[in-house]
Amino acid sequence: MINFDEEVRKFQPSLEVSQVEDAIYKNDVKDITDVLAEMLLQLNGNQNK
Amino acid sequence: MECLNCGAPVLDNGHCSACGMNYELLAKAYNTSNFYYNLGLDRASVRDLTGAIDALNLALKYNKQNINARNLLGLVHYEMGETVLGLTQWVISSNYLPEGNIATRYIQEVQSDPAKLDEANQLAKQFNQSLLYAKQGTKDLAFLQLKRILSAYPHFVKGYLLLALLYMDNGNYDKAKKALKRVLRIDKNNTLAVKYLKEMGITPKDIISLKESSTRIDVDSGYVDEDQFKSDLESFVEKSLADIDNPESSVTPYKEINHNKFNLLYVSVGLILGIFVCLLLVLPTKLNSANKTNRELQLTHSEEISKKNVSISNLEKQIEDLEKQIAAAEKEKNEEEDKKKEADSAFDVIKKTIAGLTYENLCVEAGSAVNERRYTDAIDICNAALQIKQGEMAYYYLGKAYIGNQDEEKAKSAFVSLRDNYPESTYMEEIMEYLSE
Incomplete structure (x- = not known):
């Protein structure tokens, strides 16, 4: 049986216009290119050491 | 070959001469991203919006600069009533590719009509308010707010889901099912809607038939699909036949409808409803704000009173000190006068x-x-x-x-x-x- 309180807690508030700027700045999702770039940086760092 | 990341030439070892990225890996990632974009596009075209969102998010994880995937994700959010979320994706997309990007047109369209943007903002605010009501347990207010939202925005999936949940909590499964059916009309594979339907004891077969009945969509018309229209028509015909078959039901003679009388009735019902809504929605808010203002005023006044009390006590202390000083001065003066008299008499002698x-x-x-x-x-x-x-x-x-x-x-x-x-x-x-x- 569905627990109302638990289910309601899963609902997230909708984004308001005033929050768009924050949402855009925080939307820093890493993709494969970012992961590869980080790995290369780490590799170069280890080689320099 | 040019590097997919920075555009510099790729060396013979398969790595970029500038950024050092492996060309093969990047190409694979970009291909996978395009695969998920295509999947998302397929799902979106059959109104499986939740599935499309999942696929498009995956596409962006492989390549966050996949403009098509991002634009489609924004469009899907927009379709589900999340205008601001859609706008966010389009803004990011137009930032990656400022020219020749369809997202720029979408943004312009949304921004060209400030009233529409304001409406979208109001929708988000009202939904958040109703969510807060639901979380606080004031479900009646949540119901009212949600119904108002959904009458103005029939595409708002999240609103229907919350409404269905409230109906389910209320034990009103028929209305919950109706709300969920509307969700499935917009988003055919909405997982939450399917979950709620299963919880209500609806068999998977019925759920599938519900989904299939929701393929033809025309949300601008009074009936959002033909099945609904047909079922309503059938029930109307059945009721008429039952009335004819039932001998107890008296057949009333034809009467001209007095529209004026009904108009008056509608106006009074509207007025009563308006007053009721005002009492339910406006008054508590106003009372709350008035109470808040009163509390703030009370606090300010009590602070002022305490400050004045402190200054009064300080002044009283000063008065006491001054009185003591005056008494001491008088005593000294008397002593000096006595001494002066003594000195005068001595001087006379x-x-x-x-x-x-x-x-x-x-x-x-x-x-x-x-x-x-x-x-x-x-x-x-x-x-x-x-x-x-x-x-x-x-x-x-x-x-x-x-x-x-x-x-x-x-x-x-x-x-x-x-x-x-x-x-x-x-x-x-x-x-x-x-x-x-």
Whole structure:
């Protein structure tokens, strides 16, 4: 049986216009290119050491 | 070959000459991203919006600069009533590719109509408010707010889901099912809607038939799909037939509908509803704000009162100190006056004594000056003695000095003064002789 309180807690508030700027700045999702770039940086760092 | 990341030439070892990225890996990632974009596009085209969102998010994880995937994700959010979320994706997309990007047109379209943007903002605000009501347990208010939202925005999936949940909690499964059916019309594979339907005991087969019945969509019309329209029509025909079959049901004669009467009824019902909504929605908010203002005022006043009390107590303390100082000053003044009186009396005594002494000394001095024939000195000494004290000896020697100085008039005047003031003087016989001459 569905627990109302638990289910309601899963609902997230909708984004308001005033929050768009924050949402855009925080939307820093890493993709494969970012992961590869980080790995290369780490590799170069280890080689320099 | 050019690097997919920075555009620099790729070396023979398969790595970029500038950024060092492996070309093969990047190409694979970009291909996978495009695969998920295509999947998302397929799902979106059959209104599996939740599935499309999942696929498009995956596409962006492989390549966040996949403009098509991002634009479609924004469009799907927009379709589900999340305008602001869609706008966010489009803004990011147009940031990656400012020119020749369809997202720019979408943004312009949304921004060109400020009223629409404001409506979207209001929708988000109202939904958040109703979510808050639901979380706080004021479900009636949540119901009212959600119904108002959904009457204005029939595409808002999240709103229908919350409404269905509220109905389910209320035990009103028919209405919950209706709300969920509307969700499935917009988003065919909405996982939450399917989950709620299963919880209500609806079999997977029925759920599938529900989904299939939701393929034809026309949300702008009164009936959002033909099945609904047909079922309503069938029920209407069945009811009419039942009325004819039922002998108890009396057939009323035809009557012209009095529209004016109904209009009045509608207006009064509208008024009552308006007042009811006002009482339910507006009044509590106003009361809350008024209470808040009162509390703030009370706090401000109590702060001011406490500050004034502190200043009053400080002033009272100052008054007490000043009174003490005044009392001390008065006491000191009295003491000084007493001392002054004592000093004055002492001074009088001393003055009298010294004056007596000085007079006699001066008279003796005047007598010796007369004897030594220093008459002018004697006159000065006698005058000084008379300034201190009136006496017979001073007048006598003054007269004698004037005689010696051959000033008979002044001598006579001095003797006259002696005669008049001191009639029993021992010098009386001598001066009377002189005066008679």
